[in-house]
Amino acid sequence: MKKIAIQGVKGCFHHAAVSKYFEGCNYKLMECSSFREVAISVSESNVDIGVMAIENSIAGTILTNYSLLSEYNLKIVGEVYMPIQHHLMAYPYPGQNIKDIKEIYSHPMAILQCELFIDTHPYIKISEYSDTAAAAKYISICRKKGLAAIASENAAKEYGLEIISKNIQTITSNFTRFFIIKNCYKQKNDYFNKASLIFKILHTTGSLSQILSLISSIGINMTKIQSIPIIQRPWEYSFYVDIIFNNMKDYEKMKKRIQKIPCLHQLSIMGEYQNGRITS
The missing domain is CATH 3.40.190.10 (Periplasmic binding protein-like II)
Structure with a gap:
């Protein structure tokens, strides 16, 4: 197990x-x-x-x-x-509705994702909690009227809460x-078509552009580019890149050619795995 x-x-x-x-x-x-x-x-x-x-x-x-x-x-x-579908839930007191709620608990990320709903109820106090389901569990333990949590439908079922308002996230999708x-010492995947890479490059003009242009020229699709601050080196960054490929030879070619670019200081492979996004 x-x-x-x-x-x-x-x-x-x-x-x-x-x-x-x-x-x-x-x-x-x-x-x-x-x-x-x-x-x-x-x-x-x-x-x-x-x-x-x-x-x-x-x-x-x-x-x-x-x-x-x-x-x-x-x-x-x-x-x-x-x-991610967020719901407002509370202990199942008969007749309790949104007008009875005085305080909402949830994780800061969930609160951010439900800003429009929260803004339409300015009289409700918003309190941050360590986790959405933990907030639901807390409400269940308190059994207090007027308290609510923003969490998933599974959390409501897990902790015996009643959903007062469904799908309150600002954006449906x-x-x-x-x-x-x-x-890192565990055995890696036998099959993969996606990789997550980190580049550390010299701070010279056009250095990032050289790296990205090479990847693109081989026909590999970049699905994410993210700068990441280097700890204890203010204003210096590593660059995280997700790539998807259909041909393993293209991926191996990219790794070999990219090592020859003078501006590349270090290339780290964070992971090689199967693309988890289902596209229509």
Whole structure:
């Protein structure tokens, strides 16, 4: 049975990502209070796998999680994209509705994704919580009228709460991308068509352009480019790039040719895995 570390508690979106990616598999969840705890658990082999959110289609990239992957030398071995639907839920008091709610608890990211709904109820106090499902669990324990949480439908079922308002996220098409991570010494995937790379380049004019132009010229598709601050070196950055390819020979050609570019200081491969995004 696989042991999988997630940030949050049962009913959270990380739990949903695990359920989707590992459907049909036996696993045991390890609930972690922070992303750093997830990274440490994976790096020290206390668990087999970690699942970590990396970006949201509304709120953007979680830069600190890139730093954790590098700091603990972890590898990306898979990804999963999850639709995120936020609901307002409370303890099931008869007749309780949105007008009765005085305070809402949720994770800062969920609060950000529901700004329009929150702005239409300015009389409600907003309190940040460590995790959406943990906020739902807290409301369930309190059993207090007037308190509510923003979380998933699974969280409402897990903790016996009633959904007062459904789908309150500002943008209907809301997705979060999750990385599946392992200790770097574990065996890598046999088949992959996507890779996550980090470039450290010399700070010269056109250096980044040279790297990106080479990748493009080989016919490899870049799906994400993200600058990442280098810790303790203010205003200097590494560049994170996701690439997708259909031909493994093109990928190997790119790696060989890119090493010959004078401005490249260091190339690190964060992960090689299968593209998790289903496109129509």
